[in-house]
Every structure is written in structure tokens, then in C-alpha cells.
Amino acid sequence: MEMDKSPTKLDYYDDMWNLHSTATLVSHFKGDDGRHVLILDRTIFYPQGGGQPADTGFLIIHDSNIKFVVHDVRSKDGIVLHYGVFEGMGGEFEGTLEKGKEVSLSVDEDRRKLNFRLHSAGHLLDICLPKIGLGHLEPGKAYHFSDGPWVEYKGVVPQNEMQNKQKELEIEANALISMGGKVSADILLYDEAAKLCGGILPDYVPKESTPRIVQIGDNPGCPCGGTHVLDVSDITKIKVSQIRSKKGMTKVFYNVES
Incomplete structure (x- = not known):
């Protein structure tokens, strides 16, 4: 065939x-x-x-x-x-x-649930960065395969701040999880999508497209084709294990716990 x-x-x-x-x-x-x-x-x-x-x-x-x-x-x-x-x-x-x-x-239910908890947790970390004074980091990519999970950003964190920022990021993320909030995914016209994402979309999203926008709680949305939790509280708990900067990039390593 x-x-x-x-x-x-x-x-x-x-x-x-x-x-x-x-x-x-x-x-x-x-x-x-x-x-x-x-x-x-x-x-x-x-x-x-x-x-x-x-x-x-x-x-x-x-x-x-x-x-x-x-x-x-x-x-x-x-x-x-x-x-x-x-x-x-x-x-x-x-x-x-x-x-x-x-x-x-x-x-497979267990694999899907783990994957969408990890994926949603990566988005939540993006949301928390400006709240702890790391708003200068630009979203790069998320990755949670065999050597993950981690999220990568353009920009660096000074070595002497890494440990404190790691703790602050974990506290802030888990505070948002405890508050909960609906997670939605909608396919929108470009202008509607941009408005939901804070007024601008990444350059890789074509202006004539209808991107799928994921919104976590009341926070600005972002283009994403993945699967996510139904409510922020379903992530349960995030453990941030390390922040590492190298060659102008920063990686945040994390996991989700029961």
C-alpha cells in the first residue's frame, strides 16, 4: 500500500x-x-x-x-x-x-500524563523568569528526552546568582501551581494570537497563519503544538535541579514530582 x-x-x-x-x-x-x-x-x-x-x-x-x-x-x-x-x-x-x-x-496514559506535565512545567518556568529578575532571558527551546528535561534560553545568569535564582525559580513556579488555573489551547487568527501572546509572536510564525496558542492560567499565551495539563495544579510540583550558563545560553534543568 x-x-x-x-x-x-x-x-x-x-x-x-x-x-x-x-x-x-x-x-x-x-x-x-x-x-x-x-x-x-x-x-x-x-x-x-x-x-x-x-x-x-x-x-x-x-x-x-x-x-x-x-x-x-x-x-x-x-x-x-x-x-x-x-x-x-x-x-x-x-x-x-x-x-x-x-x-x-x-x-499509553502514564506516558502521556508524564509528558504533558513536563511540557507544561517548561512553559510555567518561562512565565516565572521575569518574576525573579531573569526577564532578560529569551525563550529558546524545551527538551525532555533521555537527558532532560530542560529548557534553554538566550542570555546568561551570573555565576554568583545561579544558586539563589534556582531556589527562587522553584519557589515561584510551585506557588503558581498551588494557585491552579485552567490551561487552554486554541487555533486563532494571527492578530488574535498575537494579542493573546502580549502583542507579538515569534518570527517563525508566518503572518498569514492561524497558530495554535496555549495559555496557562491568566498568563500570556505562546505558540505551541504540544499536549498540556488540564489545570496548572495537575503539574503537582516542580523541582529545579540546576541553572547553567555557557556560551551565551542558559539551561534550566528540572523535573516534576508527585
Whole structure:
């Protein structure tokens, strides 16, 4: 079955907390690395990107006993690729799955919850920086894979201030968590999005686009395609383990605790 060129509808854009859904099979093939790939018309699986790891879970092909275990999810040119193995078949399946088959999707709940807590915590740290006198740091990127999680900023923190700022940042972030606040994600017209983000959007957001804006509590929003907690209090607790500046960049290392 050849790879379909139609963009995949991203259902997690509309509902970040839905872990079970159905979709229609569009393509099944083997990738260049030998892994099986399923493409669906829509998905609740988050593909790796934006500093957030991919979801895992499984797919069930209706009217069959076929279960596809999803190990990785990637996005290419708007098409979401679900990589994995067929369970109970030694990981292999040489047959051709019929296009148009209905599929049930189930996302691993524990992994999704950890990932969106970490991702939301990174945004919360961004919000807290000006509150502790580090407003000069410019957001760079968030990352929480095997050697993370951390967030990176342009700018430096003086060595003699790092330890105090680390403690202040943790206290401020956890104070906001204790207050709680709704987290929302909406696709908006460019001007509406800019207004919600303090009047300006990053240069990488095209002026003719309709960006997805995430707002955490009553704080200014920011463009983001990831998944997030329903309420700030769901982050539970942030532990800031280190602030490190090098070559004009600052990294803040953190984790989330129960």
C-alpha cells in the first residue's frame, strides 16, 4: 500500500486529554529502516517534536485479531507516521491491510500524563523568569528526552546568582501551581494570537497563519503544538535541579514530582 499524501487530522489539537478514539486506515508499509508504518486519516497520538517525546500505545484493526503496538510516532509534511510491530506475529506482518479499515487507537496514559506535565512545567518556568529578575532571558527551546528535561534560553545568569535564582525559580513556579488555573489551547487568527501572546509572536510564525496558542492560567499565551495539563495544579510540583550558563545560553534543568 503506497504512502498517502493527505495531511493527518490532529485530534489531540482539539482534545489533549482524549486517550481513546477511532480512525480510518490510509496506508500500511515498511519504512526505509524496516519498521512497519501505519498512516491514519486522523490521530490522537502525539508525534515527537517541539521538545516533547512521542506517545506510545496500540492500535486495533477492526474485524480482525490484528494488534499494532506503537513504539514511535513522527510527522513528515503534515502526515503522521505510526511506527511499531504487529503483536503475536513475531513483530512481522507480510499481508496488505485494506485501506479504509476502521482502527481503534489507545494512547499509553502514564506516558502521556508524564509528558504533558513536563511540557507544561517548561512553559510555567518561562512565565516565572521575569518574576525573579531573569526577564532578560529569551525563550529558546524545551527538551525532555533521555537527558532532560530542560529548557534553554538566550542570555546568561551570573555565576554568583545561579544558586539563589534556582531556589527562587522553584519557589515561584510551585506557588503558581498551588494557585491552579485552567490551561487552554486554541487555533486563532494571527492578530488574535498575537494579542493573546502580549502583542507579538515569534518570527517563525508566518503572518498569514492561524497558530495554535496555549495559555496557562491568566498568563500570556505562546505558540505551541504540544499536549498540556488540564489545570496548572495537575503539574503537582516542580523541582529545579540546576541553572547553567555557557556560551551565551542558559539551561534550566528540572523535573516534576508527585
